[in-house]
Amino acid sequence: NAGVTQTPKFRVLKTGQSMTLLCAQDMNHEYMYWYRQDPGMGLRLIHYSVGEGTTAKGEVPDGYNVSRLKKQNFLLGLESAAPSQTSVYFCASSTRSDNYEQYFGPGTRLTVT
């Protein structure tokens, strides 16, 4: 099992550009999450999904959109990147909502100039 994988690992964007981050998991987990981590801070939840075709907002959803067309994939989109979105983005998955044993991917380091 690869667990949770994220693509790309690094990316530099100019302000106003768009991009999509891909998260994939091969553990047949129902729940998937996107977090961001700014320097020296803990993780903050952006959006999450409780199953294929469903998404919900987390603590800091503004400026991001997500889609879960397939159970194993969770996409995070930035339509018009801003310098404030410079961060490390982590994806995670878990089996169900009352089990917070989340499995995290290695992260995507995004810089917006």
Place this chain on the structure above:
Amino acid sequence: DAKTTQPPSMDCAEGRAANLPCNHSTISGNEYVYWYRQIHSQGPQYIIHGLKNNETNEMASLIITEDRKSSTLILPHATLRDTAVYYCIVIPRNNNDMRFGAGTRLTVKP
């Protein structure tokens, strides 16, 4: 949601037990205590969780006080590879918004 308070940093000698405290004085009856750690810049790793009883697994032990207002994560024989930021998280059942605070930076020294 209950807030947690953790010391910003701690040191531990290699081979000794590392005891990481967490204060969650406003915890509610249906809220669990979870511990994660983040080694360097990797994704966080689940360690252990509990509701009111003490818990032990292959990685650590979790001691929760009887009034549930605080807990301690114990790494029984710390190694250099346990150097990481440790997060104590309190979250109600069926709530998907897990909040990570600043955590405790544990440094294990030889």
